[in-house]
Amino acid sequence: MQLADLILFVRVADCGSLTGAAVELDISTAVASAGLKRLEKELDTVLFIRSTRSLRLTAAGERYLSYCRRALEDLRLGEQALACAKSQIGGLLSIALPSDAGRNFILPWLDMLMDEHPNLQLRLHLSDSLTDFYHDKIDVALRSGTPKDSNLVAFKICSAKRVLCASPDYLKIHGQPESLTDLEQHNCLFFMLDQRTHDQWCFYKDDQAQKVRVSGNRTCNDAEVARKWAIAGKGVVYKSSLDLADDLKSGALVPLLTQYTGESADLYLVCPGRQHVTQLVIMLREHLRALCQQRIIGVDNIQT
Incomplete structure (x- = not known):
C-alpha cells in the first residue's frame, strides 16, 4: 500500500x-485513476460508486475514510514532532492553570522549564473556570477531573483524590466528625464554579457512592482561598490531595473520615485538538508528570 494512494483517496473523497x-x-487524471484502483485492489474493497459525472463513497469507503484521515494526521504530527526535536524549544505557549495549583506549585515548575529553555515564552491564564480555548487563545490547559468534551485531547498527568480535612485549631474547638452526617454540624468551606456552589460532597465506601449536603458561611470562586480559610481554622475543606500535599505533610491540615475515599481529582493536560500536540507540549507533559509524582508521594499514607 502506497502513502500517495491514501492521500489521493482522501482528496478524492473531499473533492467528490x-x-x-x-x-x-x-498529477494526471490517469495517474489518479490508477492509484485509486490500486488501493481498492489492495483492500479488496470498492471505495467509490462511480458515475459519468461524480464519485460517491460506498459504506465501506465512509468507514475507511475516518481511519485514513487519522493515520495521515498521525504521520503529519510525527513529522512535526521530529522537526521540533531537531530545533531548539522556543516560542510562545499560552497555558491555563487552576488558581491554587497554578500559584503554589506549578508556577515554580514552569520557571524551571523556562530556565532550561531561554527561548520559551509563557502566557499564563489563572482561573478555576473552564477554559474557552478559542476565545482566550489558549494552547493547553491543566484541569482537575476527566474532561467531558471528547473533542479535546487529554493527557493524564497525575492520579489524585479529594481529601476532607481541617486545621488542628478548628478541630480543637469543634471536634472531629465521626460520620458523613456529622458534617452537617460543621462549617464547610465552599468552592463556587460558574456561579454554582458545590455544597453536595460525594464519598465512596466499598465502591458505593454516598453523598451529603453540607452548609457553611464562606464561599469563593477561587479554590486557593478555600484552602487558606481551612488553614486559618475557619472550617472544613474538601479538595484535591495534589493541592493539599504540602499542608497534609506539614500537619497544617488533618485528614478526616479516612474510612471513606474521596472523589477523583485526577489532573489532566488538555489541548483543543491534535494539531496543538507539539514537541513543546509533550515535553511539558513529561515535566509535569515527573514533578506531580514527586509531590504526591507519601500523601496516601497520611490519609490512612
Missing part, C-alpha cells in the same frame, strides 16, 4: 471528483 483531486495533487 477524480479530476479535482488530480488537479490539487498536480
Whole structure:
C-alpha cells in the first residue's frame, strides 16, 4: 500500500471528483485513476460508486475514510514532532492553570522549564473556570477531573483524590466528625464554579457512592482561598490531595473520615485538538508528570 494512494483517496473523497483531486495533487487524471484502483485492489474493497459525472463513497469507503484521515494526521504530527526535536524549544505557549495549583506549585515548575529553555515564552491564564480555548487563545490547559468534551485531547498527568480535612485549631474547638452526617454540624468551606456552589460532597465506601449536603458561611470562586480559610481554622475543606500535599505533610491540615475515599481529582493536560500536540507540549507533559509524582508521594499514607 502506497502513502500517495491514501492521500489521493482522501482528496478524492473531499473533492467528490477524480479530476479535482488530480488537479490539487498536480498529477494526471490517469495517474489518479490508477492509484485509486490500486488501493481498492489492495483492500479488496470498492471505495467509490462511480458515475459519468461524480464519485460517491460506498459504506465501506465512509468507514475507511475516518481511519485514513487519522493515520495521515498521525504521520503529519510525527513529522512535526521530529522537526521540533531537531530545533531548539522556543516560542510562545499560552497555558491555563487552576488558581491554587497554578500559584503554589506549578508556577515554580514552569520557571524551571523556562530556565532550561531561554527561548520559551509563557502566557499564563489563572482561573478555576473552564477554559474557552478559542476565545482566550489558549494552547493547553491543566484541569482537575476527566474532561467531558471528547473533542479535546487529554493527557493524564497525575492520579489524585479529594481529601476532607481541617486545621488542628478548628478541630480543637469543634471536634472531629465521626460520620458523613456529622458534617452537617460543621462549617464547610465552599468552592463556587460558574456561579454554582458545590455544597453536595460525594464519598465512596466499598465502591458505593454516598453523598451529603453540607452548609457553611464562606464561599469563593477561587479554590486557593478555600484552602487558606481551612488553614486559618475557619472550617472544613474538601479538595484535591495534589493541592493539599504540602499542608497534609506539614500537619497544617488533618485528614478526616479516612474510612471513606474521596472523589477523583485526577489532573489532566488538555489541548483543543491534535494539531496543538507539539514537541513543546509533550515535553511539558513529561515535566509535569515527573514533578506531580514527586509531590504526591507519601500523601496516601497520611490519609490512612
